[in-house]
Amino acid sequence: MNAIQPSYHPLQQPTVARRRVRRASPTANRQPYRAVSGETTAKLFANIVISSAAVSGLVQLLPYQLSQQTKLQDLKKEVSRSEKRVTRLSSTFNRHFDPEQSQVVMQEQSNRVAPTQRRVILLDKDLVRD
Incomplete structure (x- = not known):
């Protein structure tokens, strides 16, 4: 008789079977890291x-920029000359x-002299005979 019934004490509560929680396997933990690393x-x-496309573009534009700088310097020189000429004119x-x-x-542009002025002609002494 006693062998069929479990031992039960009146002050003790019945034990409830607990579920085991499965832990993730080590391969499952690696999957998120693979996604992040990918x-x-x-x-x-x-x-x-x-970045390589940008550097390539800059390398191709460098000679063009240098030629434009040279042209700009030539134009600045020409503008300086033109400004001097404009000032003079x-x-x-x-x-x-x-x-x-x-x-x-x-009087500068013609041989005429104002009527109130006398004309002065300079002569070389050696060439003039008395």
Whole structure:
């Protein structure tokens, strides 16, 4: 009789069977790291490709930029020369159209002399015979 019934003490509570929680296997834990490492590798590869394209573009643009700098220096020299010429021509223009200097300009450009002035002719002594 006693062999069929489990031993049960009146003050003791019946034991409940507990479920065992399965732990993840070591291969299951590695899967998330593989996904992250694959994504990181893809990003790294894409960044290397983009960087190499950028460097290649800069290397190709360098000779063009140098030639443009040379052209710019030539243009700056030409602008400087033109500014000097414009300044000189502007002063000449102002002189020609100044009413106070019109008599002086006419005398410079022709052989005429103002009626109030006397003409002075310089002669070499050796060439003049008395």
